[in-house]
Amino acid sequence: MKEFFQLMRRFVSPYKKYLGWSILLNILSAVFNIFSFSLLIPILNILFKTGENDKVYRFMEWGSASAKDVVMNNFYYYTTQLIENFGPATTLLFLGLFLGFMTMLKTACYFGSSAIMIPLRTGVVRDIRLLVYRKVVELPLGFFSEERKGDIIARMSGDVNEVETSVTSSLDMLLKNPILILSYFATLVITSWQLTLFTILVLPSMGWLMGKVGRALKRQSLDAQNRWSDTMSQLEETLGGLRIIKAFIAEKKMTSRFEKCCNDYRDAVNKVAIRQSSAHPMSEFLGTLLIVAVLWFGGSLILSNNAPIDASTFIFYMVILYSIINPLKEFSKASYNIPRGLASMERIDKILKAENPIKEAEHPKTLSDLNEKIEFKDISFSYDGKNEVLKHINIVIPKGKTIALVGQSGSGKSTLVDLLPRYHDVQEGEITIDGTNIKDLRIHDLRSLIGNVNQEAILFNDTFFNNIAFGVENATMEQVIAAAKIANAHDFIMEKPEGYNTNIGDRGSKLSGGQRQRISIARAILKNPPILILDEATSALDTESERLVQEALERLMKTRTTIAIAHRLSTIKNADEIYVLYNGQIVERGTHDELIKKQGYYKRLHDMQSLG
Template sequence: MKEFLQLMRRFVSPYKKYIGWAIVLNVLSAVFNVFSFTLLIPILNILFKTGEGAKVYHFMEWGSDDLKDVVINNFYYYVTRLIEIHGPIMTLLFMGLFLAFMTMLKTSCYFGSSAIMIPLRTGVVRDIRIMVYSKVMHLPLGFFSQERKGDIIARMSGDVGEIENSITSSLDMLLKNPILILLYFATLIITSWQLTLFTIVVLPVMGWLMGKVGKKLKRQSLEAQGKWSDTMSQLEETLGGLRIIKAFIAEDKMVDRFTKCSNELRDATNKVAIRQALAHPMSEFLGTLLIVLVLWFGGMLILGDEHSSLEAPTFIFYMVILYSIINPLKEFAKAGYNIPKGLASMERVDKILKAENPIKEPANPLPLHGMNHNIEFKDVSFSYDGKRDVLKHINLVVPKGQTIALVGQSGSGKSTLVDLLPRYHDIHFGEIMIDGVSTKNFRIHDLRGLIGNVNQEAILFNDTFFNNIAFGVENATLEQVMEAAKIANAHDFIMETEHGYNTNIGDRGGKLSGGQRQRISIARAILKNPPILILDEATSALDTESERLVQEALERLMKTRTTIAIAHRLSTIKNADEICVLYEGEIVERGKHEALLDKDGYYKRLNDMQSLS
């Protein structure tokens, strides 16, 4: 319950007004319900005792005696008057119509209390979903190297959906049922304190039995949600790797993996569902058992004591109220079953929401409007796991307007080095400076605003050409987008499509060739017009013709910009102002293309291998 209350404080606070109205309407619904049931007593006690021996009631002044006795006496008095004036049949009709009217008021309030909770339920789920998405947007890249994309998707879909199904849907029950239970219990105590005392003694035993059944539900729900994440991860990997799966004729193998995953999910879900399914029949049985015990004890009071204050019609009314309390108790128990499931899902969602972001904004950021002199990597070392250094004591100066190329074997630390500049990761040792000021002293937004990226894999979105090129640039005009596309050699093939710049390019640009995707990526960087440009193997995956077009676009883009280029094809960086050769996280050689060839070192071997190939 403590976890649940903390959850309510976190997410329900903005919707307090809905809870207030729901409480008011639930109280009215309960009052109308109890009041309508009280009509049973005069109907049974007077309507069918109108002959000889029927008790005669006289009007009592309000406040002249015990309030309970006055209310009951005067109620009977008015019903007796109705019988005298209109007869028993018409009185029965009046009582029935009044009962219907009270029921209409009760159901109207009940509907109102449920309807007013809907904005709260949907609002809480929306807030959680937006919070998770926003957190994902602001977490560092290192977080996602440890998490599976499918697992994150599962938490945003399945787990958030489970929170809606179990916790927010239980809110209505948790607001309504305690009110009903309290009001019904107050009515039971007023009607017969002896019977109610007996009920209170028996009830905790039944509550304990219900608690034993629901004890393991949270742990089993965590297990089931974990299996759901595995299934989503499997699906995400399959969709992302369909080409390879088909190329290696591995369809059956993947189906077997998915079947195994689905069977484990089914087994875990079965355990949770069976334990949940037990809640209703068990509460039904325990409720009936309670009624039987109370019937027996009430029968003893009536039959065993001739002077008992409990009359048969009052006892029937008591049993009706007691039976009415069973349903709120069952729903309360059901909420007790649902909440652990939701808390298990919330625990998984909190793994994202409470994930710490090690990349901190400076307390007093310095302004950054451009780069005037250089970028400097000063004795930079970095490791992902805190154990093995990926980069070791890197010292590098990138003067304004120059192109610095990084070459070396795969895994030598080239991509990691350029990822440190926009602070996708934070360095553990050393310093990265722009114009002599550490990048940690600038706002991350300002720092990344200076940098444009063109990667080996052109990352595009399922949107139009226009929106992909204008991505990240506010209020870009069609003329500006077209100019950027022309510089990137992309305008001609865009105009050949059905709707030109308003043509959708498909999921991840799936309707385009590799060269076309890369040129759209370059047009996006051109439109951003950054002073610093990072090229991460931008042409390595292209054919010769596409490479020529992309290279032309890149050369236009690199003019007047400070560029750090990662390249496997040495032919693309021959004209760089300086080439740095990385080997196992260290710069082992540096210089211009011809000078490095003359050294007859590692760069020369790389060049010779590419010439032979």
């Protein structure tokens, strides 16, 4: 339960007012319930004509005896007065109507206490989901190289829903039931302390049995949620790789893999469900045993010579005792539900508590433009702290110049450009803009200086307008159209039925590769950054698309400081300086003509592409 209360402290604080109202309404519900049950005693006495009706009662003032005696005496006094004035039948009707009225108040308060908790439950779940999403957006790219996307989706969907159904729904029970149990228990003590003492001696063993059955549930629930993550990951991989699955005729293979995931998840869920379904029958059986034991002991007391309790009061006692069993059952249900939700919260916390190594400077400096140069000073970097991907890189990029990075796959080109916007942080050396270390800048200011055009055009399931205006607040249609024209995108956009308001599909699936790339270039043009990173922006295009994209890129690169990664050396011939990387080191540098004359590694790459 310690974990549960920690969870409540984390997420329930903004909703304290709902808790207060719920507690008040639950107290009123318990009070009205006890008063309605207390009417059973005079009703039973009237129905069965017990000796209580023959006694003569006089009104007692408060303080003349104990509170219990005063209340009971005056209750019977008014009842006998009603019988004398209206007769037993009419009195029974009055008592019945009053019982109905009290029950109406009780149920109204009960409904209110449950209804007022709904905004709390849904609010907590919304807050958790928002926190997870914000954390996912804030975490560095390196975090997601170690996590499966399907697993993250499962945590935001299945695990968060589990927290709602298991933990926040149990919160209502944990507020309501202690109030009911304490109210009923106080009533039982006042009614008969002997019977209550006997009940207390019997209850702990039953509670121990219930707790023993539920102990393994958290572990089993954690296993079930992990299996669900595997299933979601498999589905996400399938949707992302449908083209390859069909090309390699692997439908059966993938189906069998997914079927295995589903079967494993089903087996795990079965274990949890079977254990959980045992809660109700076990609590029902143990509750019946308790009633039988109390019935035997109470009957013995009534049948004794000096009975401390009469028959009608004993029946009232049994009704209250049976009423206390239901809240105890709800507690047992909560003891089953909460571990499931805590297991899911444990998985969610792996995201929420993940450390972000990209730290904002305590006193960040502001920078609004590039005035002089970008400099990579003796940069070394590794992902795991052991194997260096980059080794002692030194590059100076004057403002307005274009440099190109070439080399085989895995030579560190993309890693090097990812260090500039701080997607990763360097371990050795420093990167400076106009002499200021980028770690001393606000991350927002740093990334606002940089525009990206990647090999894979990353677009969103939205309109042309919103994709081009992405990241630029309050962009006008005129600005978007101007950017699209520079990017050679305006003509094909206007061919669509709704023009700039046309939805482009998931990841731009309704567009060709060249069209997607030109939209991403238009997006970079609208942002108008002083620094531009081109990561193999034309490598996946056909000749005609490459020509159109290259034209758009040349317009985009004008007056900007550009870092271009290229496999096709023909696209970077005009770069001011070319850096050749091999195994994380710069092995050659110079212009295209200078590198050709050196007859080195760049010349070999150039000759291989020429032969190709």
